[in-house]
Amino acid sequence: MDKITALDALAALGQETRLDVFRLLVRAGPDGLAAGEIAARLSTVQNTMSAHLKVLDRAGLIAARREGRSVCYAADMTGFRDLLAFLMEDCCNGAPGLCRPAIAAATCLRQDEHQSTDHDAWKGPT
Structure with missing residues (x-):
């Protein structure tokens, strides 16, 4: 992730x-x-919410999919994980490997909370 993308997500x-x-x-x-x-x-209000959803989608933090006449949104955990990794890139005196446990803990859910096998981003790092 580059600085501009991170700034968009943070904004x-x-x-x-x-x-x-x-x-x-x-x-x-x-x-x-x-x-x-x-x-x-x-x-x-729905039209106000639509504007907010577009901002989050453009920032790479959520993803949209059409289901019939509805548009469903889900958190994009890969985008969120990328943001966290960018923010922690220089942590630990330039040794980002030391921060990996913090990134993993902040971005993944326990597998027993979400049993779905087709949403790998929700399982966390493997």
Whole structure:
């Protein structure tokens, strides 16, 4: 990840509603939620929510997929892991390998919480 991409991601998360959306989608797991459901759960008008979702999508923090007439969104854990890795790249006196446990702990869920085998990004590093 380069600095500009990291700044875009940080700017996207630097707004209260977008941070709430991202955290909601992380909790929702790899199946994600429909845009309307996200708006309802966060008590936000749908067109306003749409704008927030676009910002998070452009920043590489969420991914959209169409399901019939709905658009569903899920947290993009690879994008989030890349952001964390970028932020921690120079940690530990230039030895980023020392920070790998912190990155892994911050970005992965225990396998027994999400049994789905087709969403590898949710399983964490292998």
